[in-house]
Structure formats: C-alpha cells, structure tokens
Amino acid sequence: MANLKSKAKRSHPTISTASLPDIIFILLFFFMVVAIIKEDNLLVKIIPPQATELNKLNRHDEINHIYIGEPTNRQVGTAPRIQLNDAFAEMNDIQRFIAGNPRKYSTTLHVDKQVTMGIITDVKTELRRANALKVHYASKKKVEQE
Amino acid sequence: MKRFDNELNAGSMADIAFLLLIFFLVATTIDVDKGITVKLPPWTEEDDTIILNQSNVFSVKVNGNDELLVRGELVNVSKLKERTIEFILNPDQRPEMSSSPKKALVSLQNDRETSYETYISVYNELKAAYNSIWEEEALKRYGKTYENLIIAEKKAIRKDFPLVISEAEPTDFALK
Numbered sequence: 001m002a003n004l005k006s007k008a009k010r011s012h013p014t015i016s017t018a019s020l021p022d023i024i025f026i027l028l029f030f031f032m033v034v035a036i037i038k039e040d041n042l043l044v045k046i047i048p049p050q051a052t053e054l055n056k057l058n059r060h061d062e063i064n065h066i067y068i069g070e071p072t073n074r075q076v077g078t079a080p081r082i083q084l085n086d087a088f089a090e091m092n093d094i095q096r097f098i099a100g101n102p103r104k105y106s107t108t109l110h111v112d113k114q115v116t117m118g119i120i121t122d123v124k125t126e127l128r129r130a131n132a133l134k135v136h137y138a139s140k141k142k143v144e145q146e
Numbered sequence: 147m148k149r150f151d152n153e154l155n156a157g158s159m160a161d162i163a164f165l166l167l168i169f170f171l172v173a174t175t176i177d178v179d180k181g182i183t184v185k186l187p188p189w190t191e192e193d194d195t196i197i198l199n200q201s202n203v204f205s206v207k208v209n210g211n212d213e214l215l216v217r218g219e220l221v222n223v224s225k226l227k228e229r230t231i232e233f234i235l236n237p238d239q240r241p242e243m244s245s246s247p248k249k250a251l252v253s254l255q256n257d258r259e260t261s262y263e264t265y266i267s268v269y270n271e272l273k274a275a276y277n278s279i280w281e282e283e284a285l286k287r288y289g290k291t292y293e294n295l296i297i298a299e300k301k302a303i304r305k306d307f308p309l310v311i312s313e314a315e316p317t318d319f320a321l322k
Contacts, residue, residue: 024160028167031171055181055183117260
C-alpha cells in the first residue's frame with residue numbers, strides 16, 4: 001500500500017501548469033492592442049508593387065480604401081474591378097462613395113501590380129472631381145537584391 | 147473513499163487561450179499601411195497641357211510596354227533617379243537643364259497599357275531623387291537628416307526644391 005501511494009505521488013508532475021495560459025494571455029493582449037480589425041474582405045487579388053520611398057499611415061479610421069485588381073471569383077470575369085470597402089463598384093460610384101464618408105481625409109489605393117494605368121487614371125480623375133486629393137499608393141518595401 | 151482532487155486542470159485553459167489567439171491572428175492585421183503618398187492636383191475643366199520642350203521641364207514618358215523615354219531618350223528605370231537629380235541641380239549649369247531647382251518641373255505621361263508596377267517604380271525613383279536632394283540639403287544647411295528637421299526647416303528646403311510632378315492624360319495607343 002505504501003509503495004502504491006508513493007508511486008502515485010511521483011507520477012504527478014510538481015511543475016504547476018497554471019501559469020501557461022497566463023503566458024498565452026499576454027501574447028493575446030499584445031495582439032489585441034496592436035492589431036486592427038480588418039473590416040474589408042478582399043474580393044480582388046492584389047499583389048502590391050514594391051517601392052523604397054514609403055510613408056506610414058497611422059490614422060486608420062480616417063482613410064478610405066479602394067481596391068483594384070482581378071476578382072478572386074473567376075465567374076465574375078478576369079478584367080480588373082474596383083472594390084470600395086467590401087463590395088464591387090463602378091467608376092461612377094466613386095464620387096458618391098467619397099462624398100458619403102466626409103470624415104475621411106485620405107484615400108488609399110490598393111492596386112495589383114499588373115493592373116494597367118487606364119483604369120487607375122480614371123479612378124484618380126474621379127477622386128480629383130470628388131476633391132479627395134490626398135492619395136496613397138499601397139506598396140511593399142522593396143527588398144534589396146545584392 | 148476516493149478523494150476528489152480539488153485542483154482545476156490548467157492545461158485546458160491554455161487551449162482556450164490558444165483558440166482566442168488564433169482567432170485574433172486570423173481576423174486582424176498588424177499591417178501598417180505603407181506606401182507612397184501623393185497629393186493630386188485639384189480638378190479643373192480646362193485643359194492644362196504644358197509645352198514639353200522647355201528647358202525647365204523634365205519629361206518622362208512611359209509606353210504600354212513599360213519602356214521609358216526620358217527627354218526623348220530611352221532610359222532604364224535604374225538610371226532615372228540620377229538623371230532627375232542631375233537635371234534638378236544642374237551642377238554644370240547646362241542651358242538645356244533646369245535654370246534653377248525652384249523652376250524645375252517633372253512631367254510624367256503614361257499609356258493606358260502601362261503596368262501599375264512600372265508606374266510605381268517610376269514614381270518611386272522620382273520621389274527618391276527629391277528625397278535625396280532634400281536629405282543632402284538638410285545635412286548641408288542644418289547638419290541633421292531631413293527627418294529630424296522641424297517643420298519650418300523642412301518647408302524652407304521644400305520651397306527651394308519643390309516637388310512638382312505633373313501627370314498628363316495617358317496616351318491610348320492600344321489597338322481596339
């Protein structure tokens with residue numbers, strides 16, 4: 001009986017695992033503070049171009065997002081489409097979109113690198129007409145190739 | 147009699163925490179929106195084309211095959227930055243280059259078929275040219291890097307070396 005008891009005692013590890021979830025919670029809180037909830041589902045495929053002269057944008061709630069690229073769902077076609085926030089849109093929806101969000105002072109264009117300039121120039125003209133002159137071209141940091 | 151173990155098994159708490167963590171990793175992004183900021187010119191109804199063979203204008207044209215024509219000469223994108231700097235500063239005081247950095251103007255024209263990637267890399271090189279001019283000027287005048295200057299000092303430098311990139315309506319040479 002005594003042997004059984006000591007055997008049973010030794011099989012329980014003496015390291016308390018109660019602090020393991022605390023470590024995970026620390027990581028979790030870090031993410032909760034640092035991260036931004038992505039509001040838009042990307043309906044278009046976007047591989048951003050690379051650049052070196054980058055600025056960071058910090059006021060996320062004051063930015064309009066326009067996504068331009070090929071739709072991910074091939075049934076809609078392969079021509080580049082414009083996505084405003086979370087739905088497809090056409091060129092003449094842009095002015096209304098800008099006017100409908102007066103608090104936002106800047107517009108970010110997330111464009112796939114293979115889109116041609118025709119559609120982008122038209123979008124920029126619409127932005128100029130809507131007086132949304134602060135424009136940001138989203139790009140990745142260029143990786144220096146040795 | 148069986149003795150009930152009063153301790154809560156803390157191993158499963160870690161699993162709950164992992165689940166929440168994975169949810170957050172999937173649903174959010176730490177993406178700092180990085181990119182190139184530009185200020186578009188206000189919309190006017192009038193046609194404001196500029197005459198392109200003035201000595202103060204640095205014309206950059208990109209065609210549908212992503213080739214560059216800089217002041218009439220076929221140039222690679224990698225050379226664009228040094229050409230732009232040479233034009234703006236004009237150290238040898240050449241008459242066909244800008245008479246002063248204040249008057250220098252860059253005019254950019256694309257084709258509708260130019261790829262966005264090329265457009266961005268051209269714009270990037272032009273901006274890089276100006277950034278390096280401002281950086282040099284900041285060190286010369288104030289002994290600090292451009293980012294460490296106060297706003298008034300930055301404005302002073304930008305007043306003497308203004309960034310003016312005028313974008314023309316894109317050409318449309320594609321066969322319909």
